Amino acid sequence: MARINDNYLKLQAGYLFPEISRRISEFTQANPEASVIRLGIGDVTKPLVPAVLKAFHEGVDEMSSGATFHGYGPEQGYDWLSQIIIDKAYKPLGVDLKTSEMFISDGSKCDSSNILDIFDLSNKVAIGDPVYPVYNDTNVMVGRSGQMNDAGYYEGLVYMPCTEENGFNPDFPTEKVDLIYLCFPNNPTGTVATREQLKGWVDYAIGNDAVILFDAAYEAFITDPDIPHSIYEIEGARRCAIEFRSFSKTAGFTGVRCGLTIVPEELLGTTIEGEKYSFNKLWNRRQCTKFNGVSYPVQKAAAAVYSDEGWTQVQEIIDYYMENARVIREGLSAAGIECFGGINAPYIWLKTPEGMTSWDFFDKLLNDCFIVGTPGSGFGPSGEGYFRLSAFGERKNVETAVLRIKEKWGK
Amino acid sequence: MARINDNYLKLQAGYLFPEISRRISEFTQANPEASVIRLGIGDVTKPLVPAVLKAFHEGVDEMSSGATFHGYGPEQGYDWLSQIIIDKAYKPLGVDLKTSEMFISDGSKCDSSNILDIFDLSNKVAIGDPVYPVYNDTNVMVGRSGQMNDAGYYEGLVYMPCTEENGFNPDFPTEKVDLIYLCFPNNPTGTVATREQLKGWVDYAIGNDAVILFDAAYEAFITDPDIPHSIYEIEGARRCAIEFRSFSKTAGFTGVRCGLTIVPEELLGTTIEGEKYSFNKLWNRRQCTKFNGVSYPVQKAAAAVYSDEGWTQVQEIIDYYMENARVIREGLSAAGIECFGGINAPYIWLKTPEGMTSWDFFDKLLNDCFIVGTPGSGFGPSGEGYFRLSAFGERKNVETAVLRIKEKWGK
Known part of the structure; x- marks a missing residue:
């Protein structure tokens, strides 16, 4: 009798990122016209460098x-x-x-x-x-x-x-x-x-x-x-x-x-x-x-x-992403949202406004601002009340995302 | 105290193919002029097809x-x-x-x-x-x-x-x-x-x-x-x-x-x-x-x-390798070596001549004929007395290998 590895059944729900994909897919099917900005999964957007x-x-x-x-x-x-x-x-x-x-x-x-x-x-x-x-x-x-x-x-x-x-x-x-x-x-x-x-x-x-x-x-x-x-x-x-x-x-x-x-x-x-x-x-x-x-x-x-050539080219893209990080960090801070990270790292770890749970903030950000991020609680219980934004997006999208968040939560 | 996975220590010697590589490397360092023909590890030799x-x-x-x-x-x-x-x-x-x-x-x-x-x-x-x-x-x-x-x-x-x-x-x-x-x-x-x-x-x-x-x-x-x-x-x-x-x-x-x-x-x-x-x-x-x-x-x-294009091109190479298999199988059989496989499969499984062990035949084939194959015993005890040759070589090499084997063991 072929026995399964029962340990897999201990895992709660899906792996974090497939669950996020599911919710995005549900949203975009219901709102095909919404211009969704993805600052969630941490995927890069810039192409490979010439070298x-x-x-x-x-x-x-x-x-x-x-x-x-x-x-x-x-x-x-x-x-x-x-x-x-x-x-x-x-x-x-x-x-x-x-x-x-x-x-x-x-x-x-x-x-x-x-x-x-x-x-x-x-x-x-x-x-x-x-x-x-x-x-x-x-x-x-x-x-x-x-x-x-x-x-x-x-x-x-x-x-x-x-x-x-x-x-x-x-x-x-x-x-x-x-x-x-x-x-x-x-x-x-x-x-x-x-x-x-x-x-x-x-x-x-x-x-x-x-x-x-x-x-x-x-x-x-x-x-x-x-x-x-x-x-x-x-x-x-x-x-x-x-x-x-x-x-x-x-x-x-x-x-x-x-x-x-x-x-x-x-x-x-x-x-x-x-x-x-x-x-x-x-x-x-x-x-x-x-x-x-x-x-x-x-x-x-x-x-x-x-x-030498490759490293210079790669470094330019890293600088680009780190400028994105600065834009997000400073923009959100200006909107009164508390931010961590984003310096020496491409992730901004923000405290959800109004004491929202991470998944509530995820849904609100997606539904009201058309922005995808990653719920902090998906990374563990101490991540509850936090939210991760990645700096790997296109500058234009990052700026738009920050504007939308400012409009929604800025004082 | 970080404990290792002790099960690894049950494994005898190295994984088969690294051990073969070691013996080849030892031989070629001692005999840099020998033209070694590799019919061992089962790696292909033909480049990728155009499509x-x-x-x-x-x-x-x-x-x-x-x-x-x-x-x-x-x-x-x-x-x-x-x-x-x-x-x-x-x-x-x-x-x-x-x-x-x-x-x-x-x-x-x-x-x-x-x-x-x-x-x-x-x-x-x-x-x-x-x-x-x-x-x-x-x-x-x-x-x-x-x-x-x-x-x-x-x-x-x-x-x-x-x-x-x-x-x-x-x-x-x-x-x-x-x-x-x-x-x-x-x-x-x-x-x-x-x-x-x-x-x-x-x-x-x-x-x-x-x-x-x-x-x-x-x-x-x-x-x-x-x-x-x-x-x-x-x-x-x-x-x-x-x-x-x-x-x-x-x-x-x-x-x-x-x-x-x-x-x-x-x-x-x-x-x-x-x-x-x-x-x-x-x-x-x-x-x-x-x-x-x-x-x-x-x-x-x-x-x-x-x-369509790719499959036709790939099929030509498969045919080429299978013709190699026929050359090996028939050549060795003509030399009085008993062969199995090599039809519907790119491997020839031969019975070592003169009742040699698989590794003795490996060493003899390498040292006397400059040919690399894979000892049958490396695949398990019932493989003892057998030897695997792969059909993935260049035709010229395959033909040379068969000639060398015929010269050495042919009646």
């Missing part, structure tokens, strides 16, 4: 002749791509990595989900609240939790509230944990962590023999030179942290699909016999067995992001 | 303008791609599918691994012996087995020997199982299943409330019109089978990465409370949470495989 397009085409061209055709590539990604990323994205931070510590993938969502494969189910997991739902849901799906309780938390997982009181920077867990998910710049709150704060986490992880799963998908949006881009800028992190990076927001790869995971050689876990074992070896085995590498032309395109 | 290249480029071009840019796509793949595959690859077989039953992915290796996510650990699993190592290893990694015993089998998994005696077509398991992996045309033996044989499996699965995981990665190589391409050609299969397909061998996508999984709506599993639940819903949840869709230009390229 990336050129390399992408060249990669496709190479597939046209037997002499330059690429079949199965390394499951870990091509060394030349890893080396470029190390040279251009990590060395300038003072971080030295080997290519054998970098695993190219088809995106950070997959990696930050699949990473659980190499950890024993007995590990206690701490996640933020609010949090990127993937961290929460994948732990539920693998069976690390009980049911969701009335407060909206899954029994067995440790939640670290990120609130206005702690500046949306979580305190250390009050109970012993083995795995800690951190995301800076944060999705959804737009918060960043200072060097001292990250140092605190690294020391905490080493002191507690825990592993940090560090999601740096938004590091490219950091403009403050004092804010670390990588956890490996912190002494000791090679012994306690796995880092995820993505080309999705950095270079408009949401539909192209490329990301990477760093698993340092010094990072060791414990076997059931109490011996130490390399997580790098485990992740390598996982990828070799369950993954077959990233599309060759995509890897060529990804490498071009770090060419 | 696919054109669509791939067009897909990249669309990413160059805001108006045609594609960001996040559906996690399940674009409907237009699923619809084309249904219309062109399934309807002619008399198989009707909904697009909601098809999930486009970055390859069959990922899907046939990740599918285990939606099944409870308590399910008893049956796999062939020999078998594509991914089925075996992923079950070990997830904790469904004990240690490997002296015979080379992992305790707790059910192995179905595929031997000369049963025509490499396994008998039904002798104990009750819940999940059955079948691969036809088979990797590694090149065996196909007749309609009657598949009907037997479907009836068996329904009778035993089991689910068949049907790997049809090589269906495009079937030339005999009486051999089914899809398990859904068999009455009842929609209630008991998941099917995997791949563009890798069909259209030279080993480095491009695209595959698909079919989970019919009628396929139900059992919850811990004994209720029925849809595997389609579970797989959809799995993909929405842990996967972010396939690269847009890759999906455009995949759709072009099924254009």
